[in-house]
Amino acid sequence: MYFKMEYMSPLGPLTMASDGNALIGLWMEGQKYFAATVQEEMAENDDLPVFNDAKSWLDKYFAGGKPVPSDLPLAPAGSAFRQEVWQLLCEIPYGEITTYGQLAKEIAKKRNKPGMSAQAIGGAVGHNPISIIIPCHRVVGSAGSLTGYAGGIEKKIQLLALEGVDMSSMSIPKKGTAL
The missing domain is CATH 3.30.160.70 (Methylated DNA-protein cysteine methyltransferase domain)
Structure with missing residues (x-):
């Protein structure tokens, strides 16, 4: 139940x-x-x-x-790959950001693979079922693009601002599927 x-x-x-x-x-x-x-x-x-x-x-x-x-005791349901990505999200410090590409490099390194798709990471990040606590809002696109937040870009901005992230060099994409 x-x-x-x-x-x-x-x-x-x-x-x-x-x-x-x-x-x-x-x-x-x-x-x-x-x-x-x-x-x-x-x-x-x-x-x-x-x-x-x-x-x-x-x-x-x-x-x-x-x-x-x-x-907190967390038990998000998802594939082994998603669990691995969500665990990495939990390691992003408060007030700091990383990119989908950087997470892809970390997963590839852990798996002894030459590379990993940033889009695959984006899919796992986007399906995070425990928003805010598992901090998927701390992941941005390359060159500081504020893309890919299932809760909406405005809420992502609010959460990053609350954490004191300097967003002066970040941008909101004009189009895309992850807005």
């Missing part, structure tokens, strides 16, 4: 999902792939310990604190 609860954030309502022990989802209203990893009905329950811990984590984050993903 799965559970859900809503958290009101500065970005608007967030829906949290849990299997009863770990957080399995955190989605923004209208987010692409909303609840895509949950295959059954979720019952409302705002009194689960994991939800209380996640609320505290989010309160601290939105107040300018620097909580880390490992502070």
Whole structure:
């Protein structure tokens, strides 16, 4: 059985999902792939310990604190490749960014391969079911393009600004599929 609860954030309502022990989802209203990893009905329950811990984590984050993903029990559902990418996302420090290409290089190195597609990384990043906590908003395109955020570019900008990221050299793409 799965559970859900809503958290009101500065970005608007967030829906949290849990299997009863770990957080399995955190989605923004209208987010692409909303609840895509949950295959059954979720019952409302705002009194689960994991939800209380996640609320505290989010309160601290939105107040300018620097909580880390490992502070919470996380269990995102996805392929081994996606899990590997999401683990790398958890290692991006608060207030810092990386690129899809850099993540591709890191995965290729871990797998002893000569290279990896940045687009494959983008697909895994875009399907991250635990937004904000698994910080996919810290990944940008080459040359600072603010592309590829399932919650919307404006929310990505808000999260990076909250973390104090210098966005003066970043750009918003004029067209593309990941806007």
